[in-house]
Amino acid sequence: MRDRILAWLEKNVPPSRIEHILGVEQMASNLASHYHLDADKAAQAGLLHDLAKYFRPKQLLQMAIAEGIEIDPILEANPHLLHADVSAIVARDEFGVTEPEILAAIQNHTLGRPNMSELSCVVFLADTIEPGRGDTPELNQIRDISRENLYKAVWLASDYALQHLLSKHRLIHPRTIMTRNWALLQGSKSQSANVETVDRNQPRDRVLA
Numbered sequence: 001m002r003d004r005i006l007a008w009l010e011k012n013v014p015p016s017r018i019e020h021i022l023g024v025e026q027m028a029s030n031l032a033s034h035y036h037l038d039a040d041k042a043a044q045a046g047l048l049h050d051l052a053k054y055f056r057p058k059q060l061l062q063m064a065i066a067e068g069i070e071i072d073p074i075l076e077a078n079p080h081l082l083h084a085d086v087s088a089i090v091a092r093d094e095f096g097v098t099e100p101e102i103l104a105a106i107q108n109h110t111l112g113r114p115n116m117s118e119l120s121c122v123v124f125l126a127d128t129i130e131p132g133r134g135d136t137p138e139l140n141q142i143r144d145i146s147r148e149n150l151y152k153a154v155w156l157a158s159d160y161a162l163q164h165l166l167s168k169h170r171l172i173h174p175r176t177i178m179t180r181n182w183a184l185l186q187g188s189k190s191q192s193a194n195v196e197t198v199d200r201n202q203p204r205d206r207v208l209a
């Protein structure tokens, strides 16, 4: 299966992106082991997370609409954000992935989602902090915290993304802010009580049918 995915990636993704994808696969596996999660599932989600990264905007929109995904004005203006949802569709249809947690982690890797699973948090973080992303003090801080408090690291990774978007005067999808606020609340709770808490007002991971 891994070889088949790599062969597909070689045809559809440039070499620099494959390096990033392999970095995410490794980092997601490491983080999952650290938090006693399923490292194989994390690695597979990492390997599959950017399948649709280079699909054209029109194709992303068409595939998302065909899947029944709601296209809000920010997604319509910036269809590239749909590459996460569409990568999960390709993982399912091209590679037969049916594990809901893996598909959700692929879907959540860009915008996150309030109440997303720990596996989704791990893949979301791995996408931000894999070694190929660089060696800045901000990234190194998130790398350190990713070993101490998963939710705090998701919150800081969201802040990092938001700062980048603001500095470039780019559109911000509201889900990035919702993810950030959720992770901040979870991070402060688990820091003070050292327990995982779940906000029952938020929907769980949305998964593909």
Ligand SMILES: [Fe+2]
Pocket (backbone or CB within 6 Å): 049, 050, 053, 083, 084, 109, 110
């Ligand atoms: Fe991505």
Ligand SMILES: [Fe+2]
Pocket (backbone or CB within 6 Å): 020, 024, 049, 050, 127
């Ligand atoms: Fe990525």
